[in-house]
Amino acid sequence: MTDTEMFCDKNSIPYQKNLSTKSISTFKIGGVIPLAVFPLNADHAALLIRFFKTNNIKYKTAGNCSNILFSDEKKDYVLIKTDNMNSLVVDKDRIITGAGNLLSKISSTALKSHLSGMENLYGIPGSVGGAVIMNAGAYGSEMSQIVEETEYVDNKGDIRIVSGEAHCFGYRYSCFSDREIVTKTIIKLNSGNYQDIREKMTLVIAKRKASQPLEMPSAGSVFMRPEGYFAGKLIEDCGLKGFSVGDAMVSTKHAGFIVNKGKATSNDVKHLINIIQSQVYDKFGVKLETEIRIF
Numbered sequence: 001m002t003d004t005e006m007f008c009d010k011n012s013i014p015y016q017k018n019l020s021t022k023s024i025s026t027f028k029i030g031g032v033i034p035l036a037v038f039p040l041n042a043d044h045a046a047l048l049i050r051f052f053k054t055n056n057i058k059y060k061t062a063g064n065c066s067n068i069l070f071s072d073e074k075k076d077y078v079l080i081k082t083d084n085m086n087s088l089v090v091d092k093d094r095i096i097t098g099a100g101n102l103l104s105k106i107s108s109t110a111l112k113s114h115l116s117g118m119e120n121l122y123g124i125p126g127s128v129g130g131a132v133i134m135n136a137g138a139y140g141s142e143m144s145q146i147v148e149e150t151e152y153v154d155n156k157g158d159i160r161i162v163s164g165e166a167h168c169f170g171y172r173y174s175c176f177s178d179r180e181i182v183t184k185t186i187i188k189l190n191s192g193n194y195q196d197i198r199e200k201m202t203l204v205i206a207k208r209k210a211s212q213p214l215e216m217p218s219a220g221s222v223f224m225r226p227e228g229y230f231a232g233k234l235i236e237d238c239g240l241k242g243f244s245v246g247d248a249m250v251s252t253k254h255a256g257f258i259v260n261k262g263k264a265t266s267n268d269v270k271h272l273i274n275i276i277q278s279q280v281y282d283k284f285g286v287k288l289e290t291e292i293r294i295f
Protein backbone atom coordinates (compact mmCIF):
# COMPACT_ATOMS: atom_id res chain seq x y z
CA MET A 1 0.00 0.00 0.00
CA THR A 2 1.40 3.44 -0.94
CA ASP A 3 1.72 6.37 1.48
CA THR A 4 -1.07 8.16 -0.41
CA GLU A 5 -3.44 5.22 -0.02
CA MET A 6 -2.68 5.06 3.72
CA PHE A 7 -3.25 8.81 4.00
CA CYS A 8 -6.58 8.51 2.18
CA ASP A 9 -7.67 5.60 4.40
CA LYS A 10 -6.78 7.59 7.53
CA ASN A 11 -8.79 10.60 6.34
CA SER A 12 -11.70 8.70 4.74
CA ILE A 13 -10.90 10.02 1.27
CA PRO A 14 -12.14 7.59 -1.41
CA TYR A 15 -9.58 6.45 -3.98
CA GLN A 16 -9.26 4.01 -6.85
CA LYS A 17 -6.20 2.17 -8.11
CA ASN A 18 -5.39 1.55 -11.79
CA LEU A 19 -8.01 3.80 -13.32
CA SER A 20 -8.19 3.55 -17.11
CA THR A 21 -8.26 6.99 -18.73
CA LYS A 22 -10.14 5.42 -21.64
CA SER A 23 -13.04 4.82 -19.28
CA ILE A 24 -13.10 8.31 -17.76
CA SER A 25 -12.36 10.60 -20.72
CA THR A 26 -14.78 11.64 -23.47
CA PHE A 27 -11.93 11.03 -25.96
CA LYS A 28 -11.66 7.38 -24.72
CA ILE A 29 -7.88 7.53 -25.09
CA GLY A 30 -4.85 6.97 -22.90
CA GLY A 31 -3.20 4.73 -20.37
CA VAL A 32 -3.69 3.80 -16.76
CA ILE A 33 -3.54 6.11 -13.75
CA PRO A 34 -2.00 4.22 -10.84
CA LEU A 35 -4.05 6.15 -8.27
CA ALA A 36 -7.02 8.53 -8.45
CA VAL A 37 -8.42 10.22 -5.34
CA PHE A 38 -11.97 11.49 -4.95
CA PRO A 39 -12.17 14.22 -2.26
CA LEU A 40 -15.65 14.87 -0.88
CA ASN A 41 -15.14 18.55 -0.09
CA ALA A 42 -12.67 21.44 0.23
CA ASP A 43 -11.29 20.10 3.54
CA HIS A 44 -10.32 16.85 1.82
CA ALA A 45 -8.81 18.73 -1.12
CA ALA A 46 -6.80 20.92 1.29
CA LEU A 47 -5.51 17.88 3.19
CA LEU A 48 -4.46 16.24 -0.08
CA ILE A 49 -2.60 19.29 -1.40
CA ARG A 50 -0.68 19.67 1.88
CA PHE A 51 0.18 15.98 1.87
CA PHE A 52 1.32 16.03 -1.77
CA LYS A 53 3.39 19.16 -1.19
CA THR A 54 5.10 17.79 1.93
CA ASN A 55 5.85 14.48 0.24
CA ASN A 56 6.79 15.88 -3.15
CA ILE A 57 4.08 13.89 -4.93
CA LYS A 58 2.96 15.07 -8.38
CA TYR A 59 -0.77 15.60 -8.86
CA LYS A 60 -3.23 16.81 -11.48
CA THR A 61 -6.91 17.70 -11.14
CA ALA A 62 -9.71 16.61 -13.45
CA GLY A 63 -13.46 17.09 -13.59
CA ASN A 64 -15.35 15.18 -16.27
CA CYS A 65 -12.25 14.81 -18.52
CA SER A 66 -14.09 16.28 -21.52
CA ASN A 67 -11.23 18.61 -22.43
CA ILE A 68 -8.27 16.35 -21.69
CA LEU A 69 -6.09 14.19 -23.92
CA PHE A 70 -4.47 11.61 -21.65
CA SER A 71 -1.14 10.24 -22.88
CA ASP A 72 -0.75 6.52 -23.51
CA GLU A 73 2.13 6.05 -21.05
CA LYS A 74 1.75 5.02 -17.41
CA LYS A 75 1.24 8.16 -15.32
CA ASP A 76 3.66 9.39 -12.66
CA TYR A 77 1.06 11.54 -10.87
CA VAL A 78 -1.98 11.10 -8.65
CA LEU A 79 -5.20 12.28 -10.27
CA ILE A 80 -7.54 14.34 -8.09
CA LYS A 81 -10.99 13.70 -9.53
CA THR A 82 -13.78 16.01 -8.38
CA ASP A 83 -16.85 13.77 -8.95
CA ASN A 84 -17.65 13.50 -5.23
CA MET A 85 -17.75 17.27 -4.67
CA ASN A 86 -21.40 17.28 -5.62
CA SER A 87 -23.24 19.45 -3.08
CA LEU A 88 -26.14 21.44 -4.58
CA VAL A 89 -28.28 24.16 -3.05
CA VAL A 90 -30.68 26.55 -4.77
CA ASP A 91 -31.11 29.81 -2.89
CA LYS A 92 -33.56 32.13 -4.69
CA ASP A 93 -31.72 33.12 -7.90
CA ARG A 94 -28.41 31.50 -6.93
CA ILE A 95 -27.20 27.95 -7.36
CA ILE A 96 -24.44 26.96 -4.96
CA THR A 97 -22.78 23.93 -6.48
CA GLY A 98 -19.89 21.60 -5.75
CA ALA A 99 -17.23 21.61 -8.48
CA GLY A 100 -17.92 18.02 -9.46
CA ASN A 101 -21.52 18.48 -10.57
CA LEU A 102 -22.01 18.33 -14.32
CA LEU A 103 -23.08 21.52 -16.09
CA SER A 104 -26.02 19.57 -17.56
CA LYS A 105 -27.27 18.84 -14.03
CA ILE A 106 -26.96 22.52 -13.06
CA SER A 107 -28.78 23.57 -16.24
CA SER A 108 -31.61 21.14 -15.42
CA THR A 109 -31.70 22.43 -11.83
CA ALA A 110 -31.93 25.98 -13.19
CA LEU A 111 -34.82 24.96 -15.42
CA LYS A 112 -36.70 23.29 -12.55
CA SER A 113 -36.13 26.42 -10.44
CA HIS A 114 -37.34 28.69 -13.27
CA LEU A 115 -33.91 30.31 -13.51
CA SER A 116 -32.56 31.61 -16.80
CA GLY A 117 -28.94 32.23 -17.90
CA MET A 118 -27.53 28.75 -18.46
CA GLU A 119 -29.51 27.72 -21.54
CA ASN A 120 -26.67 28.24 -24.05
CA LEU A 121 -24.25 26.28 -21.88
CA TYR A 122 -26.53 23.25 -21.81
CA GLY A 123 -24.82 20.40 -23.62
CA ILE A 124 -21.24 21.30 -22.69
CA PRO A 125 -20.19 17.95 -21.21
CA GLY A 126 -18.03 19.34 -18.40
CA SER A 127 -18.17 19.67 -14.63
CA VAL A 128 -18.75 23.03 -12.95
CA GLY A 129 -15.08 23.15 -11.83
CA GLY A 130 -13.80 22.41 -15.33
CA ALA A 131 -16.17 24.98 -16.79
CA VAL A 132 -14.96 27.65 -14.34
CA ILE A 133 -11.29 26.84 -15.02
CA MET A 134 -11.82 26.94 -18.80
CA ASN A 135 -14.42 29.74 -18.74
CA ALA A 136 -16.43 27.40 -20.94
CA GLY A 137 -18.83 29.05 -23.34
CA ALA A 138 -21.13 28.58 -26.29
CA TYR A 139 -23.50 30.56 -28.49
CA GLY A 140 -22.55 33.92 -26.97
CA SER A 141 -22.72 32.84 -23.32
CA GLU A 142 -19.84 31.92 -21.04
CA MET A 143 -19.30 31.04 -17.39
CA SER A 144 -17.88 34.52 -16.67
CA GLN A 145 -21.40 35.96 -17.08
CA ILE A 146 -22.94 33.83 -14.33
CA VAL A 147 -20.17 32.93 -11.86
CA GLU A 148 -20.41 35.12 -8.79
CA GLU A 149 -18.02 33.50 -6.36
CA THR A 150 -15.72 30.47 -6.27
CA GLU A 151 -14.23 28.50 -3.40
CA TYR A 152 -10.87 26.89 -4.15
CA VAL A 153 -7.86 25.36 -2.47
CA ASP A 154 -4.61 27.15 -3.26
CA ASN A 155 -1.24 25.54 -3.86
CA LYS A 156 -0.37 25.71 -0.14
CA GLY A 157 -3.52 23.84 0.84
CA ASP A 158 -5.45 26.89 2.12
CA ILE A 159 -9.16 27.23 1.33
CA ARG A 160 -9.87 30.57 -0.35
CA ILE A 161 -12.73 32.47 -1.97
CA VAL A 162 -12.53 34.55 -5.13
CA SER A 163 -15.35 36.86 -6.28
CA GLY A 164 -16.43 38.67 -9.44
CA GLU A 165 -13.67 40.24 -11.49
CA ALA A 166 -10.94 38.59 -9.44
CA HIS A 167 -11.66 35.41 -11.42
CA CYS A 168 -9.85 37.25 -14.30
CA PHE A 169 -11.98 35.44 -16.84
CA GLY A 170 -10.86 35.69 -20.46
CA TYR A 171 -11.35 33.58 -23.55
CA ARG A 172 -11.08 29.98 -22.21
CA TYR A 173 -9.08 31.44 -19.31
CA SER A 174 -9.43 32.06 -15.56
CA CYS A 175 -7.09 33.05 -12.73
CA PHE A 176 -6.51 29.56 -11.36
CA SER A 177 -3.16 27.78 -11.68
CA ASP A 178 -2.87 24.06 -12.34
CA ARG A 179 -1.81 23.59 -8.69
CA GLU A 180 -5.17 24.84 -7.40
CA ILE A 181 -8.48 23.01 -7.02
CA VAL A 182 -11.85 24.62 -7.54
CA THR A 183 -14.21 23.12 -4.96
CA LYS A 184 -17.46 25.12 -5.04
CA THR A 185 -19.07 27.90 -7.08
CA ILE A 186 -22.00 30.27 -6.71
CA ILE A 187 -23.86 30.77 -9.98
CA LYS A 188 -26.16 33.78 -10.16
CA LEU A 189 -29.08 33.55 -12.59
CA ASN A 190 -32.26 35.50 -13.33
CA SER A 191 -35.80 34.38 -12.78
CA GLY A 192 -37.40 33.28 -16.04
CA ASN A 193 -40.30 31.45 -17.59
CA TYR A 194 -40.09 27.62 -17.47
CA GLN A 195 -41.40 27.09 -21.03
CA ASP A 196 -39.07 29.73 -22.51
CA ILE A 197 -36.03 28.25 -20.75
CA ARG A 198 -36.97 24.74 -21.86
CA GLU A 199 -37.46 25.79 -25.47
CA LYS A 200 -34.06 27.53 -25.55
CA MET A 201 -32.39 24.44 -24.10
CA THR A 202 -34.06 22.18 -26.67
CA LEU A 203 -32.93 24.49 -29.47
CA VAL A 204 -29.34 24.57 -28.21
CA ILE A 205 -29.17 20.76 -28.09
CA ALA A 206 -30.58 20.54 -31.61
CA LYS A 207 -27.91 23.02 -32.83
CA ARG A 208 -25.18 20.95 -31.20
CA LYS A 209 -26.45 17.69 -32.68
CA ALA A 210 -26.60 19.25 -36.13
CA SER A 211 -23.11 20.75 -36.06
CA GLN A 212 -20.96 18.53 -33.78
CA PRO A 213 -19.89 14.87 -34.05
CA LEU A 214 -21.56 13.91 -30.77
CA GLU A 215 -21.87 10.29 -31.88
CA MET A 216 -18.08 9.80 -31.72
CA PRO A 217 -15.59 10.17 -28.85
CA SER A 218 -13.81 13.55 -28.83
CA ALA A 219 -12.68 16.32 -26.50
CA GLY A 220 -14.67 19.05 -28.24
CA SER A 221 -12.90 21.82 -30.18
CA VAL A 222 -9.22 20.98 -30.21
CA PHE A 223 -8.03 24.53 -30.92
CA MET A 224 -8.81 27.94 -29.51
CA ARG A 225 -10.47 30.43 -31.82
CA PRO A 226 -7.66 32.48 -33.43
CA GLU A 227 -8.47 36.18 -33.54
CA GLY A 228 -10.43 37.02 -36.67
CA TYR A 229 -10.84 33.40 -37.81
CA PHE A 230 -12.60 30.13 -36.99
CA ALA A 231 -10.24 27.19 -36.45
CA GLY A 232 -12.70 24.74 -38.04
CA LYS A 233 -13.01 26.82 -41.23
CA LEU A 234 -9.22 27.16 -41.60
CA ILE A 235 -8.78 23.39 -41.16
CA GLU A 236 -11.58 22.65 -43.62
CA ASP A 237 -10.05 25.07 -46.14
CA CYS A 238 -6.80 23.09 -45.92
CA GLY A 239 -8.79 20.09 -47.16
CA LEU A 240 -8.23 18.21 -43.92
CA LYS A 241 -11.83 17.15 -43.16
CA GLY A 242 -11.76 13.36 -42.81
CA PHE A 243 -7.93 13.24 -42.73
CA SER A 244 -6.67 10.58 -40.29
CA VAL A 245 -3.56 9.55 -38.43
CA GLY A 246 -4.18 6.04 -37.16
CA ASP A 247 -7.67 6.14 -35.68
CA ALA A 248 -7.59 9.88 -34.94
CA MET A 249 -9.54 11.77 -37.59
CA VAL A 250 -10.50 15.36 -38.35
CA SER A 251 -14.28 15.17 -38.02
CA THR A 252 -16.16 15.26 -41.31
CA LYS A 253 -18.98 17.12 -39.52
CA HIS A 254 -16.93 19.83 -37.77
CA ALA A 255 -13.26 20.24 -38.73
CA GLY A 256 -12.46 21.83 -35.35
CA PHE A 257 -13.03 18.44 -33.69
CA ILE A 258 -10.70 15.44 -33.75
CA VAL A 259 -12.65 12.22 -33.25
CA ASN A 260 -11.53 8.79 -32.11
CA LYS A 261 -12.60 6.20 -34.68
CA GLY A 262 -12.05 3.41 -32.14
CA LYS A 263 -8.43 2.72 -31.22
CA ALA A 264 -6.80 6.14 -31.48
CA THR A 265 -3.74 6.65 -29.29
CA SER A 266 -2.69 9.97 -27.82
CA ASN A 267 0.31 9.89 -30.17
CA ASP A 268 -2.08 9.62 -33.14
CA VAL A 269 -3.90 12.72 -31.90
CA LYS A 270 -0.68 14.65 -31.19
CA HIS A 271 0.67 13.78 -34.63
CA LEU A 272 -2.59 14.90 -36.27
CA ILE A 273 -2.55 18.15 -34.26
CA ASN A 274 1.00 18.86 -35.55
CA ILE A 275 -0.05 18.24 -39.14
CA ILE A 276 -3.09 20.53 -38.79
CA GLN A 277 -1.03 23.28 -37.14
CA SER A 278 1.67 23.24 -39.78
CA GLN A 279 -0.73 23.09 -42.75
CA VAL A 280 -2.88 25.94 -41.39
CA TYR A 281 0.26 27.99 -40.71
CA ASP A 282 1.71 27.32 -44.17
CA LYS A 283 -1.54 28.20 -45.95
CA PHE A 284 -2.88 31.08 -43.83
CA GLY A 285 0.00 32.17 -41.57
CA VAL A 286 -2.24 31.53 -38.54
CA LYS A 287 -0.86 29.74 -35.47
CA LEU A 288 -3.47 27.43 -33.95
CA GLU A 289 -3.12 27.00 -30.19
CA THR A 290 -4.63 23.92 -28.53
CA GLU A 291 -7.60 24.36 -26.22
CA ILE A 292 -7.48 20.76 -24.99
CA ARG A 293 -5.18 19.99 -22.07
CA ILE A 294 -2.60 17.25 -22.49
CA PHE A 295 -2.07 15.14 -19.33
Ligand SMILES: Cc1cc2nc3c(=O)[nH]c(=O)nc-3n(C[C@H](O)[C@H](O)[C@H](O)COP(=O)(O)OP(=O)(O)OC[C@H]3O[C@@H](n4cnc5c(N)ncnc54)[C@H](O)[C@@H]3O)c2cc1C
Pocket residue numbers: 026060061062063064065066067068082099123124125126127128129130131132133134135136137138176178180181182183212214218219220221293
Ligand atom coordinates in the same frame (compact mmCIF):
# COMPACT_ATOMS: atom_id res chain seq x y z
C1 LIG B 1 -18.65 17.04 -27.49
C2 LIG B 1 -18.00 18.18 -26.75
C3 LIG B 1 -18.50 19.46 -26.87
C4 LIG B 1 -17.90 20.52 -26.19
N1 LIG B 1 -18.42 21.77 -26.33
C5 LIG B 1 -17.87 22.79 -25.68
C6 LIG B 1 -18.39 24.12 -25.81
O1 LIG B 1 -19.36 24.36 -26.49
N2 LIG B 1 -17.77 25.12 -25.14
C7 LIG B 1 -16.68 24.90 -24.34
O2 LIG B 1 -16.18 25.85 -23.74
N3 LIG B 1 -16.16 23.66 -24.19
C8 LIG B 1 -16.72 22.62 -24.83
N4 LIG B 1 -16.19 21.36 -24.68
C9 LIG B 1 -14.98 21.17 -23.88
C10 LIG B 1 -15.23 20.85 -22.38
O3 LIG B 1 -16.47 20.20 -22.21
C11 LIG B 1 -15.16 22.10 -21.51
O4 LIG B 1 -13.90 22.71 -21.57
C12 LIG B 1 -15.48 21.79 -20.04
O5 LIG B 1 -15.61 22.98 -19.34
C13 LIG B 1 -14.38 20.95 -19.36
O6 LIG B 1 -14.89 20.53 -18.10
P1 LIG B 1 -14.38 19.17 -17.45
O7 LIG B 1 -14.99 19.03 -16.12
O8 LIG B 1 -14.60 18.05 -18.39
O9 LIG B 1 -12.85 19.49 -17.30
P2 LIG B 1 -11.63 18.50 -17.56
O10 LIG B 1 -11.59 18.12 -18.99
O11 LIG B 1 -11.67 17.41 -16.57
O12 LIG B 1 -10.41 19.47 -17.23
C14 LIG B 1 -10.15 20.58 -18.06
C15 LIG B 1 -9.11 21.47 -17.34
O13 LIG B 1 -9.71 21.98 -16.15
C16 LIG B 1 -8.98 21.55 -15.00
N5 LIG B 1 -9.97 21.25 -13.95
C17 LIG B 1 -11.13 20.57 -14.09
N6 LIG B 1 -11.82 20.60 -12.93
C18 LIG B 1 -11.06 21.30 -12.05
C19 LIG B 1 -11.23 21.70 -10.70
N7 LIG B 1 -12.32 21.40 -9.99
N8 LIG B 1 -10.23 22.40 -10.11
C20 LIG B 1 -9.12 22.73 -10.80
N9 LIG B 1 -8.91 22.39 -12.08
C21 LIG B 1 -9.87 21.69 -12.69
C22 LIG B 1 -8.15 20.36 -15.43
O14 LIG B 1 -6.96 20.27 -14.66
C23 LIG B 1 -7.87 20.71 -16.89
O15 LIG B 1 -6.78 21.58 -16.98
C24 LIG B 1 -16.77 20.28 -25.36
C25 LIG B 1 -16.28 18.98 -25.21
C26 LIG B 1 -16.89 17.93 -25.91
C27 LIG B 1 -16.36 16.53 -25.72
